[in-house]
Amino acid sequence: VDSLAELGRLLADVELSCSCCLQHFTEPVRLASCSHSFCRPCIAAYCRGRQRATCPLCREGFELKDLRPNRELAALVSLVCFVFQLLK
Ligand SMILES: [Zn+2]
Ligand SMILES: [Zn+2]
Numbered sequence: 001v002d003s004l005a006e007l008g009r010l011l012a013d014v015e016l017s018c019s020c021c022l023q024h025f026t027e028p029v030r031l032a033s034c035s036h037s038f039c040r041p042c043i044a045a046y047c048r049g050r051q052r053a054t055c056p057l058c059r060e061g062f063e064l065k066d067l068r069p070n071r072e073l074a075a076l077v078s079l080v081c082f083v084f085q086l087l088k
Helices: 003-010 039-047 072-086
Strands: 027-029 038-039
Touching: 003 072, 027 039, 027 072, 038 039
Parallel strands: none
Antiparallel strands: 027 038
8 A cells, every 4th residue: 555645645635725815825824703714815915905804705804913823734734735745
């Protein structure tokens, strides 16, 4: 059994894409109010020029200053990218 390929298959199912840009998260941040995660640049661009910051997915309001880096997600994205590199 090729365990690396197996790992790659498992990781391919993990949701690691930002719903704004549909790419792997860059600098993922989590919204404190609804726990949805987005790339920091995506959520910043989405909220620019709006009176009230809201989640692009569920419209829950949030404070830009309350954005928390989602380190677990960032680590997972790096791991997945690393494994996919190895599989190439
Ligand atoms: Zn994004
Ligand atoms: Zn949300």
